[in-house]
Amino acid sequence: MAASSRPRWMERLRRDRGAMTALAGLVLLGLIVVMGPWLSPYDETSQRLVRSFERPTAGHWFGLDELGRDLLTRVFHGGRISLAVGLMGALLSLALGVTVGGLAGLVGGAVESVLMRLIDFLYGIPLLLIVIALMVVLGQGLANVFIALGLVYWLNMARVVRARVAELRSQEFVAAARVLGVGTAGVFLRHVLPNAMGVIVVTATFMVPQAIFAESFLSFLGLGVTLPHASWGTLAAEGLKAMRSHPHVLAFPASAICLTMFVFQAAGEGLRRALDPREAELD
Amino acid sequence: MRLLAATVRAGLGIALVAWAVATATFCLMRVIPGGPFSRERALPEAVREAMEAKYRLNDPLPRQYVDYLIDAARLDFGLSMDNPGRTVGEIIARGLPISARLGAAALALSVGAAFALGAAAAVGRGRWPDRVLAVVAASGVSVPSFILGALLLYWFSWRIPWLPAGGWGRPSHYLLPAISLAALPTAYLARLVRAGLLEVMRSEFMLTARAKGLSELRAVVVHGLRHTLGPVLAYLGPQAAAIMTGSFVVERIFNIPGLGRMYVQSIGNRDYPLIMGVTLVYVVLLVVFNLLSDLAARSLDPRLRGG
Numbered sequence: 001m002a003a004s005s006r007p008r009w010m011e012r013l014r015r016d017r018g019a020m021t022a023l024a025g026l027v028l029l030g031l032i033v034v035m036g037p038w039l040s041p042y043d044e045t046s047q048r049l050v051r052s053f054e055r056p057t058a059g060h061w062f063g064l065d066e067l068g069r070d071l072l073t074r075v076f077h078g079g080r081i082s083l084a085v086g087l088m089g090a091l092l093s094l095a096l097g098v099t100v101g102g103l104a105g106l107v108g109g110a111v112e113s114v115l116m117r118l119i120d121f122l123y124g125i126p127l128l129l130i131v132i133a134l135m136v137v138l139g140q141g142l143a144n145v146f147i148a149l150g151l152v153y154w155l156n157m158a159r160v161v162r163a164r165v166a167e168l169r170s171q172e173f174v175a176a177a178r179v180l181g182v183g184t185a186g187v188f189l190r191h192v193l194p195n196a197m198g199v200i201v202v203t204a205t206f207m208v209p210q211a212i213f214a215e216s217f218l219s220f221l222g223l224g225v226t227l228p229h230a231s232w233g234t235l236a237a238e239g240l241k242a243m244r245s246h247p248h249v250l251a252f253p254a255s256a257i258c259l260t261m262f263v264f265q266a267a268g269e270g271l272r273r274a275l276d277p278r279e280a281e282l283d
Numbered sequence: 284m285r286l287l288a289a290t291v292r293a294g295l296g297i298a299l300v301a302w303a304v305a306t307a308t309f310c311l312m313r314v315i316p317g318g319p320f321s322r323e324r325a326l327p328e329a330v331r332e333a334m335e336a337k338y339r340l341n342d343p344l345p346r347q348y349v350d351y352l353i354d355a356a357r358l359d360f361g362l363s364m365d366n367p368g369r370t371v372g373e374i375i376a377r378g379l380p381i382s383a384r385l386g387a388a389a390l391a392l393s394v395g396a397a398f399a400l401g402a403a404a405a406v407g408r409g410r411w412p413d414r415v416l417a418v419v420a421a422s423g424v425s426v427p428s429f430i431l432g433a434l435l436l437y438w439f440s441w442r443i444p445w446l447p448a449g450g451w452g453r454p455s456h457y458l459l460p461a462i463s464l465a466a467l468p469t470a471y472l473a474r475l476v477r478a479g480l481l482e483v484m485r486s487e488f489m490l491t492a493r494a495k496g497l498s499e500l501r502a503v504v505v506h507g508l509r510h511t512l513g514p515v516l517a518y519l520g521p522q523a524a525a526i527m528t529g530s531f532v533v534e535r536i537f538n539i540p541g542l543g544r545m546y547v548q549s550i551g552n553r554d555y556p557l558i559m560g561v562t563l564v565y566v567v568l569l570v571v572f573n574l575l576s577d578l579a580a581r582s583l584d585p586r587l588r589g590g
Contacts, residue, residue, distance in 0.1 A: 124300065124570050126524035133562060136550060137311055213427055220429055220532050222551055240433055240536070244441060254430045262425035 009198070012274040019270020025263040033083055036076030044069065044077045045228075053246040063248045065238070071249065074235060075256055081231040082212050082260070085145055089211030090204050092150025097157025098193075098200060104158070105165025106188050116162060119155050127152050131214055135223040142225045145218065149211050160203045164196040198275035205268035209261040216257055232257045286582060293574040300570045301563070305355045308559035309348055330367055360560030365552045371560035378542035379564070381451060382534065385541060386526050388457050389464035393522065394515065396469045398508060401476025405484065406503055416473055423470020429532035432463035436536060449538030460537045464529045468522035472515055479511030517580035520573035527565060 013019055037044070042060075048068035056063040062071035104115040122130070134148040168174055169192070177191050216233025218224035220240075225231050232253045239250030342350070354360070360371035404416035426434075439459060440448040446459055483489060484507060492502040530543035538544075542561060549557035 121300070121303075124296075124573055125304075125566050126528055126569060128524075128528040129562065129565060132550065133311070133558075136553075136558060209425075216427060217429070217528075217532065221547055236430065240429070243433060243437060247437060250433060254433070258422075258426050258430060261427075262421060265421070265424050 009274045013270070016270055016273055018266065019273060022263055022266035022270050026267050029079075029260060029263060030083075033076065033079040036079065037073065040070065040073040040076060042070035042073045044073050046070075053242065053249065055246075056248055062252045063246075065235075065249055066242060071235075071252055074230060075232070075252055078230050078232045078235050078253060079256060079260075081142065081225055081229050082215060082233065082257070083208075085142070085149070085215040085225075085231065086208040086212040086260075086264075088146045089149035089153060089214070090207040092146060093152075093154035093157050093207055094200070094204050096150065096154035097203075098161050100154065101158035101161030102165055102188055102193070102196075105162040105169060106184060106192065108166070108169065112162070112166075115158075119158055123155055123159070127155070128214060128217065131218070132221070132223065135218055140223055140226045142229050145215055145225055149214055153207055153210060153214075157200070157203050157207070160199050161196060164199050165192055168192050168195055202268060202272045202276055205264060205271055209264040209268075212257065212260060212264075232260075286578070289578060289581065293578065296574065297567065297570055301355075301567050302352070304563050304566045305352055306348075308563060309351050311559070327367060330362065330364060355563065360563070361556040363549075363554055363557045365549070365554045365557075371557050374545060374557060375542060375560060375564055378540065378545045381539060382527075382530055382541035382543050385457065385460055385534070385539065386464070386523070386530060388461040389526050389529075390468070390519070390523060392461050393465035393468035393472060393526075394519075396465065397472035397476050397515070398511075400469070400473040401511070402480060402503055402508060404473070404477045405480035405507075406499055408481070416477060420470040420474055423466045423468075426466065428463050428467065428529035429536060431466055432460065432533045432536040435459045435463060449536075451539045451541075456537075456539070460533045460539060463533045463536075464526045467525050467529070471522065472518065475514050475518060476508075476511045479514055480507050483507045483510045513580050513583050516576050516583060519576040520569070523572050523576075524569055527569065 046069065048064070051064050051068040052066055054060065054064040054068070060070050060072065062075060065071050065074065100115060100119075104112040130152050131148050134151060135144060138144040138148060165188075174187060174191055177187050182190070212232075215224055215231055216236060219231055219233030220237045222237075224233050235253035236250060236257060239253055243250040358372055360375075363369050363371055363374055366374065400412075400416050400419060403412035407413055436448060436459060440446050446455055447453070450456055480503060484503070489502055489506060492506050493499070497505070527543070530541060531547050532543075533539075534541045534544040535547055542564075545557070546561045546565075548554075549561065
């Protein structure tokens with residue numbers, strides 16, 4: 001099934017103009033964030049206080065911030081932090097969620113019902129509230145943002161993976177592998193996981209913008225990354241304070257956040273249409 | 284009978300959640316470095332004495348825990364550390380009604396807009412109303428509430444001075460913050476309404492309605508929308524959660540003296556009794572709201588009652 005469905009999803013993806021545009025946008029975003037800081041002639045930290053809040057010019061496309069730093073350069077660097085938070089948050093929750101969800105779905109029985117009860121229970125509490133509580137306990141900082149997001153956002157992944165694995169568990173090819181003497185771990189890694197890959201990739205793609213959003217929210221509350229790091233959320237929170245007289249300091253980081261969220265959401269939807277057409281019926 | 288059993292189970296669930304969160308807050312308050320009970324923190328003498336008396340810090344830990352649970356059950360969360368002489372309960376009682384009213388306005392706005400947009404998009408499938416919904420849905424999920432709030436504030440109270448830039452008391456104070464909070468739920472619910480309607484429109488009773496000579500719009504409004512109410516109700520819980528967390532930032536942007544802004548302040552000041560009290564109130568309120576929306580959806584839609 002895995003082998004024969006692969007060309008089909010790639011074919012579906014290739015013909016989906018929206019999805020391809022979104023994926024191209026993702027690649028472009030990655031390039032900008034990786035290359036941007038190298039291409040920029042300015043330093044992220046060099047201050048010129050006399051030129052505080054200068055509006056965008058030919059020399060400084062995004063203008064200058066309160067301390068006279070080049071805003072474009074800061075947005076490039078902030079993108080690195082924000083995307084790192086998004087990707088790390090998604091990866092951590094991917095690892096935890098796939099492990100717990102896969103275990104619950106494959107083992108079944110009491111383990112499954114206890115784990116899923118626990119997840120349902122935590123799910124009733126708004127995730128962002130738990131993240132905030134964790135950040136209050138752990139303290140600010142980039143590593144703690146990773147940890148807090150990873151510890152909380154795996155719940156959704158575990159639910160999705162459990163449902164898919166439980167569905168696969170009862171299928172004939174899994175039973176056949178068991179009969180042939182493949183162990184639980186082997187069944188999971190070689191037979192179940194490849195077939196659950198579609199939902200996992202789609203869910204992980206949606207997790208990145210969630211993590212970026214959560215981080216910008218935390219930064220706004222003063223609970224996000226700390227100096228010397230500045231994410232888009234940090235920049236937007238700084239910009240909010242000065243936006244009345246200097247709207248450009250908010251406009252650029254805010255647009256970066258919104259565009260990134262949009263591109264990831266669109267890519268997620270596109271991947272879902274290609275990888276998981278049953279679930280994408282909403283449209 | 285089933286509904287009664289579900290209600291009882293729901294009540295037990297709420298009690299369980301409240302107990303778990305209260306226990307977690309009890310443990311956290313005694314674990315956090317620089318927390319309220321560590322001696323590093325310089326406190327006004329009056330606050331320290333009041334706190335030692337209040338939390339009976341000389342009692343054995345299990346005793347403290349039981350007392351804490353009893354106090355929490357009586358909605359007594361102790362004294363705020365940064366507002367000397369004010370209890371957490373008083374602060375919550377002052378802020379919660381404001382936030383609840385704003386949240387209710389945002390929820391009503393999003394449900395109304397979702398039905399209007401969803402119905403228009405389903406009837407005009409593939410034409411411009413559908414595209415309007417697509418744009419609203421895309422921006423709803425891509426623009427965080429604090430950015431939307433800032434944008435609305437900048438354009439509609441500063442550049443074009445139509446609406447007050449913040450504050451609380453008059454009806455005009457509701458509009459911009461409510462829109463900022465409603466955007467995300469609207470995007471989500473409108474797609475739900477559209478998908479539900481498209482499914483219903485293929486059903487036989489809709490064919491009958493049309494055969495009777497009802498116009499497409501009337502058929503959708505009179506017969507179709509009822510059937511999307513169930514899923515919308517079932518998803519109101521998560522939407523309320525989104526509005527609640529959104530209020531943390533939106534209340535600050537629009538300078539609204541609600542619970543959300545106090546919560547953010549308490550985090551900034553590390554006012555642990557206030558943080559923990561408000562968290563507990565939020566969690567219990569949301570779990571209750573989730574259960575209510577779930578019960579309402581079940582009682583409305585017999586197909587959901589199986590589970």
